[in-house]
Amino acid sequence: MSVLFVAGSALGAVLAAGADAVSPDASATAVSGAAVRAALHDAAASGVSLNEYVAMLFVFMLATFVGLDVIRRVSRLLHTPLMSLTNAISAVAVVGSILIAGGKHGEGWTWINTLGTVAIAASITNIVSGFLITDRMLKMFKKREEKKP
Amino acid sequence: MSVLFVAGSALGAVLAAGADAVSPDASATAVSGAAVRAALHDAAASGVSLNEYVAMLFVFMLATFVGLDVIRRVSRLLHTPLMSLTNAISAVAVVGSILIAGGKHGEGWTWINTLGTVAIAASITNIVSGFLITDRMLKMFKKREEKKP
Amino acid sequence: MSDPVVQLAYLVSTGLFIFALKWMNHPETARRAVLSGVAAMALAIIGTCLSPGLISSHFKYIALAAIIGTVIGVPLSWVPLTAVPQRTALSHAFGGLAAGLVGVAEFYKQHAEGGHALGRFETSALCAEVLLGFLTFTGSLMAAGKLQELKFIPSRPVTYKGQNVVNLSLLGIAVFCCVLLVIDGARFQHLFPVVVILALLFGVLLIIPIGGADMPTVISLLNSYAGLSAVAMGFVMGNKLLITAGALDGSSGLILSIIMCKAMNRSFANVLFGAFGKVQRAEAAAENKIIRSATPRDAAELMENASLVVIVPGYGMAVAQAQHRVREVYDQLTKRGIRVKFGIHPVAGRMPGHMNVLLAEADIPYEDLVEMDEINPEMPQCDICLVIGANDVVNPAARDNPKSPIYGMPIIEADKAKVILAVKRSMNPGFAGIENDLYYNEKTLMVFGDAKAVAGEIAKHLAGDSSE
Amino acid sequence: MSDPVVQLAYLVSTGLFIFALKWMNHPETARRAVLSGVAAMALAIIGTCLSPGLISSHFKYIALAAIIGTVIGVPLSWVPLTAVPQRTALSHAFGGLAAGLVGVAEFYKQHAEGGHALGRFETSALCAEVLLGFLTFTGSLMAAGKLQELKFIPSRPVTYKGQNVVNLSLLGIAVFCCVLLVIDGARFQHLFPVVVILALLFGVLLIIPIGGADMPTVISLLNSYAGLSAVAMGFVMGNKLLITAGALDGSSGLILSIIMCKAMNRSFANVLFGAFGKVQRAEAAAENKIIRSATPRDAAELMENASLVVIVPGYGMAVAQAQHRVREVYDQLTKRGIRVKFGIHPVAGRMPGHMNVLLAEADIPYEDLVEMDEINPEMPQCDICLVIGANDVVNPAARDNPKSPIYGMPIIEADKAKVILAVKRSMNPGFAGIENDLYYNEKTLMVFGDAKAVAGEIAKHLAGDSSE
Numbered sequence A, B: 001m002s003v004l005f006v007a008g009s010a011l012g013a014v015l016a017a018g019a020d021a022v023s024p025d026a027s028a029t030a031v032s033g034a035a036v037r038a039a040l041h042d043a044a045a046s047g048v049s050l051n052e053y054v055a056m057l058f059v060f061m062l063a064t065f066v067g068l069d070v071i072r073r074v075s076r077l078l079h080t081p082l083m084s085l086t087n088a089i090s091a092v093a094v095v096g097s098i099l100i101a102g103g104k105h106g107e108g109w110t111w112i113n114t115l116g117t118v119a120i121a122a123s124i125t126n127i128v129s130g131f132l133i134t135d136r137m138l139k140m141f142k143k144r145e146e147k148k149p
Numbered sequence C, D: 001m002s003d004p005v006v007q008l009a010y011l012v013s014t015g016l017f018i019f020a021l022k023w024m025n026h027p028e029t030a031r032r033a034v035l036s037g038v039a040a041m042a043l044a045i046i047g048t049c050l051s052p053g054l055i056s057s058h059f060k061y062i063a064l065a066a067i068i069g070t071v072i073g074v075p076l077s078w079v080p081l082t083a084v085p086q087r088t089a090l091s092h093a094f095g096g097l098a099a100g101l102v103g104v105a106e107f108y109k110q111h112a113e114g115g116h117a118l119g120r121f122e123t124s125a126l127c128a129e130v131l132l133g134f135l136t137f138t139g140s141l142m143a144a145g146k147l148q149e150l151k152f153i154p155s156r157p158v159t160y161k162g163q164n165v166v167n168l169s170l171l172g173i174a175v176f177c178c179v180l181l182v183i184d185g186a187r188f189q190h191l192f193p194v195v196v197i198l199a200l201l202f203g204v205l206l207i208i209p210i211g212g213a214d215m216p217t218v219i220s221l222l223n224s225y226a227g228l229s230a231v232a233m234g235f236v237m238g239n240k241l242l243i244t245a246g247a248l249d250g251s252s253g254l255i256l257s258i259i260m261c262k263a264m265n266r267s268f269a270n271v272l273f274g275a276f277g278k279v280q281r282a283e284a285a286a287e288n289k290i291i292r293s294a295t296p297r298d299a300a301e302l303m304e305n306a307s308l309v310v311i312v313p314g315y316g317m318a319v320a321q322a323q324h325r326v327r328e329v330y331d332q333l334t335k336r337g338i339r340v341k342f343g344i345h346p347v348a349g350r351m352p353g354h355m356n357v358l359l360a361e362a363d364i365p366y367e368d369l370v371e372m373d374e375i376n377p378e379m380p381q382c383d384i385c386l387v388i389g390a391n392d393v394v395n396p397a398a399r400d401n402p403k404s405p406i407y408g409m410p411i412i413e414a415d416k417a418k419v420i421l422a423v424k425r426s427m428n429p430g431f432a433g434i435e436n437d438l439y440y441n442e443k444t445l446m447v448f449g450d451a452k453a454v455a456g457e458i459a460k461h462l463a464g465d466s467s468e
């Protein structure tokens, strides 16, 4: 199931990257920039947005490699706190929420801003409770006390 | 020494990224694109080239994490073949060499193309000899034969 | 000027997140991990607030939202350790909601003033974000409800004929709508709410057929989805911090659920569609075999003469909150120079690492919490194996009986010890709903009763004897 | 159309490179690693050739260059295993040259037709690329020369007063020129050749003070630089494949040199500026202690009666190419049911993993190649420890004598064995140039002679005895 999802979304992303290279906005940039851009840069990338997408796919792939490696080496002792820590980390979505809530989407405050604000509240809940409970659990893990000198 | 180099080049890159944001070409792109670009995109990035540089730094950082992790777990048995394998991998410089050798840098064939061609020859030497000798060494590593059935 | 600063903040933040997870590889560096995570998050938030294009008059609402979040979040972190799975699930629900709402906002923003049409790449990512986000939202709420044993959410699996077909076709319709949206976002705009509703519905339907006890695996999977929806958000916004942090989170959820599945010797498909813990419950307890039982006083006397005692805790210890009494037993025994170790099975209890947290809470030094693979070779030298509220994780059928539903699941080999003391309330089966031959083993003595009460009495007898 | 294809090829290629290194974690998957690496490289090259903007009439020259590279590369892969360090160094020289030349081309391209001025970010990266590339070029050539013991390159360290000051100021000037180039590339254009020349010079001067035997560490470091110059090239060209592959390479070189330094208990600074292996050579062989020696026949007889034999090979085995004779000894002993293990020190020989490759060449199964940390606990049970051409790696002074220059370096504890047989040609010291008390130990018997000859004779005696 999850494999299905991962594969599906990766595939979708790649296909989309391909399709986008011929979509209006990408080719427009490429054309207007073509005159001034060096042969080297043309050779390396035909459109700025394509380059952006590729960069994101690279970042995603590398981050997944890092993630799988790093998590596999987390101590088994700490799997419960790990769950709450990553739970807190997944609340980076707060970044997107702030950009939505603080952005300009029409005259003054719009319902889009409201959505962003609700998302902020939800994310901050996650962050606060996630980090606090992780720390609370980790505090409990103690080494054997050396009583005798 | 190497630490010096690494730190130096990283610092240089970061500073350059900062400096570039106010350099002519970057701000030009930002200005010409500003009208059509959404608030979201403006919020996330003030110039396309800045975004590009950031992407490259992300890729570099993540790749270094992956590299250090992966190499640390290479079997000690195989450190000699590892040296020749990474030696071959470092010859990806061939990619840059081809782009130089095959690119257009004036009328017809120029001395720049010649440089690229020499670089190709050097890289391909590396690739061919590196992979071949690695395989030759690895072929020698055998498990204990199970003679009795 | 401020934009390179923002990007730099994101870069450093990403590095700190990675270090946070790296430092979780040992209890000694783990608290640094939290610090690093907090610093990373703080940098991410501050960086974002400095982004150009934000309207300063909106900051008061942002601050208000942050305050509300904090006010809800702080008490949520006070839950008792037994409620940690529910809390995590609830928290994922919030995460999914946030991702989903941001997705909706982004979709409608393109038609608002200053909005620009999303490209195909962004639209596909946005669809993934919304699907995963809302699915995680309702799915996690359901999971939390099942774990909390709320009355209106049946915690047993609810199945009906053709269930998988219905679920998969719902998902299919949602994906089809997404494809249309990618092809022409403006024309098929009205399909967007359909996608949202289907995602919400699918989340509920996905969880309904899964038993309450399988929730930990499901929660881990939902964690992975929450991470992936952050990745998708990153793709839409062109934000590499979101992509990296999301990917870290996605891998974590995936690996934890794989670990759980492996330790239970089951597949993902079996967890998600198997309606486990329903059918097999029936077949338990058939023949009449001989059971030997003992009192806590007998147990204490046996243990006094041991030189190596291995305690194998399980779900029962968690339910009974017996860890502090177990700690007393541990103290009494070590005081007499008896070596005491804990044998920790990876899926003992109801979430990964469950026993470790409980025992750490009771101040047992973590050096004495020994993993399954390391304790098993020592079991033949073990004089007394005290099984407290564990059942499936010590069931020898998993090793010996190819017909058993849990055959192939790795176990702690309690039956190799010289004497086994099993503390539980009855002869009822555990999570997997199957008979456990360990209890009929001639080396086994059953000590019936609540884990907390029994452990308390054993400790008292040990203490009494020593003061005699 | 072709550009997304190129980028996709690069993405897949990056993944394959990572898998290549991952699969090096075990000999069983290692050949898959090479395959994966080759596939990655092929994809990278094909992808690049499909890039838009390349002029098709230039392809014939590209092909020609590729053919020339292949013609040089194939014989280079046939070198004997003893020459592997030189080959690697030579190969790094090629790599550095390629990176440097591409850098030069890119710099002058900006003034050529169709060229566009490089930004500051690109210029800094370009300077790093050129510096690292050319420094690696000449440095690696020097290293290869020292290892090959070419006459015109002194393999002993060449030092003079103020050497480090001279080197560092050269580097300082080069970096200063780079800074000027970054500030205004057009105005300071004429400084670019200066940077190139300084880099070439610096490479030579950096290696001159380092002794031939320290070359393996230096080579690893140069490997790291070659990787970093590829990273820099990636930054200039905006090519993520170059960045990733370069970073992988850079980390590999760094980690290998750290491992070597740790195993020698020395710092980077000591290797690069220490002029090691020069000063200490003088102090060797002072007192007159008693030496017991034995013939190969004695050695064979002793070994026949052993039940566990540990063979500790060192640089001498490599020089003498004795591995095949050692294999015969191994065969004879195992035939008699004697357990034979090899104790492999991480820096035995002259490059990391040196002994493993040699013994693998002689068909010793890799399960019998035991790492230092694993063999040491077994040494007290070892009946005979056969030290073949190893010296520093078994020197007990590293453990016992705080005044020794190698104090703190981890060793294989050969002196814990019941009997030690040491095969070498004389009482001369090894790489570190210091006396080895192991040879004067009363349990030690010296078997003087060339390692190949002695091992051959031992094997012959063992074989002769068994056929009697």
Ligand SMILES: NC(=O)c1ccc[n+]([C@@H]2O[C@H](COP(=O)([O-])OP(=O)(O)OC[C@H]3O[C@@H](n4cnc5c(N)ncnc54)[C@H](OP(=O)(O)O)[C@@H]3O)[C@@H](O)[C@H]2O)c1
Binding pocket: C213, C214, C215, C216, C217, C260, C263, C264, C313, C314, C315, C316, C317, C319, C320, C346, C347, C348, C349, C350, C351, C352, C353, C354, C388, C389, C390, C391, C392, C393, C394, C423, C424, C425, C426, C427, C428, C429, C430, C431, C432, C449, C450, C451, C452
């Ligand atoms: N840890 C995870 O991540 C995870 C995730 C998913 C599934 N699981 C599954 O959960 C199971 C865990 O195994 P386990 O051995 O820990 O637990 P278990 O097999 O569920 O057995 C728990 C035992 O504790 C006893 N018990 C319950 N309340 C008690 C109390 N108050 N005092 C004393 N005893 C009490 C019960 O017997 P009585 O009723 O007779 O007292 C029961 O037999 C495995 O099957 C595993 O696959 C674990």
Ligand SMILES: NC(=O)c1ccc[n+]([C@@H]2O[C@H](COP(=O)([O-])OP(=O)(O)OC[C@H]3O[C@@H](n4cnc5c(N)ncnc54)[C@H](OP(=O)(O)O)[C@@H]3O)[C@@H](O)[C@H]2O)c1
Binding pocket: D213, D214, D215, D216, D217, D260, D263, D264, D313, D314, D315, D316, D317, D319, D320, D346, D347, D348, D349, D350, D351, D352, D353, D354, D388, D389, D390, D391, D392, D393, D394, D423, D424, D425, D426, D427, D428, D429, D430, D431, D432, D449, D450, D451, D452
């Ligand atoms: N492996 C690496 O990566 C690496 C890198 C840098 C430095 N090093 C250094 O290299 C050293 C390696 O230690 P090691 O014990 O392997 O070697 P070693 O200490 O250099 O000793 C080698 C010994 O082999 C003997 N020998 C030479 N030729 C011989 C022949 N033909 N037949 C028999 N014996 C012969 C020599 O004695 P005779 O002359 O009396 O025969 C010498 O004492 C360490 O000091 C290490 O720090 C290693």
